[in-house]
Amino acid sequence: MKRLFRIVIPLLTIMAVAVIAWSAGALRINLEAVKNPQLLLKILERMDYQQDDILAYLSTDDYVLSDPGLTVGSSSAAKLKISNTWYMINGVMYYVASAETAPVDTIPQNKYGAWALEVGTDGTIDEIGATDNATGYASAALAVAGLPAVQADHARLGYATVIKSDGEFTGGTTEWTAAGVTAVYVDLLPTAKLSSDLISRGK
Known part of the structure; x- marks a missing residue:
């Protein structure tokens, strides 16, 4: 869970200073307004990587679904x-x-x-x-x-x-x-x- 916070909190911080606009029905982030766009891209890449890992986990591992x-x-x-x-x-x-x-x-x-x-x-x-x-x-x-x-x-x-x-x-x-x-x-x-x-x- 700590690792999740390490990803989400910086992302929220970056998003707070980003200029976000709607373009052609999609959410677009103006990277020029982001102080550290490289960090943002790394975070997004990391989130996509963990999403794949989570999907693999849910289809193969043994776990409880309900309380x-x-x-x-x-x-x-x-x-x-x-x-x-x-x-x-x-x-x-x-x-x-x-x-x-x-x-x-x-x-x-x-x-x-x-x-x-x-x-x-x-x-x-x-x-x-x-x-x-x-x-x-x-x-x-x-x-x-x-x-x-x-x-x-x-x-x-x-x-x-x-x-x-x-x-x-x-x-x-x-x-x-x-x-x-x-x-x-x-x-x-x-x-x-x-x-x-x-x-x-x-x-």
């Missing part, structure tokens, strides 16, 4: 729940109905743990724990960083982090709303995933 609404379970507060969700796998659209799943790891007292929820072509929700949940993490950020890579042909719906101040957090038993529990639920929408993927690819 999964990750939160605490309805049938049991010891579970995690997602709402009805549309997602893409290899350019094919799929749908999964609202479902609940319970984590299985036990997180030590005053340590953080994290779980990601993923879905494949069969519509099964997989709960993936961070690698060192059993020993816990010093921060929520480290717990999230400890999550394994997304499984092949799966879309990651979101993740949750948790810490319990007055005892262990026992997955599937301890309620996410229990006293002493601090939980955070994060949905991974396509814009967030696309931004992180473009940055990781150096775009």
Whole structure:
């Protein structure tokens, strides 16, 4: 997202000082009124390049189309729940109905743990724990960083982090709303995933 701002903000600044006129039904920029036309051309070229990359991403990558609404379970507060969700796998659209799943790891007292929820072509929700949940993490950020890579042909719906101040957090038993529990639920929408993927690819 930071890279997107680096492109959009300078472009808006340049456009603000440009003389823009309509000619033959098309928008025309008077480059003579632009202080740095070379920069403007580079920005426009960069935007066109990223557009191609985004289109390629949307047709081949695996991602969520609608908000999964990750939160605490309805049938049991010891579970995690997602709402009805549309997602893409290899350019094919799929749908999964609202479902609940319970984590299985036990997180030590005053340590953080994290779980990601993923879905494949069969519509099964997989709960993936961070690698060192059993020993816990010093921060929520480290717990999230400890999550394994997304499984092949799966879309990651979101993740949750948790810490319990007055005892262990026992997955599937301890309620996410229990006293002493601090939980955070994060949905991974396509814009967030696309931004992180473009940055990781150096775009």
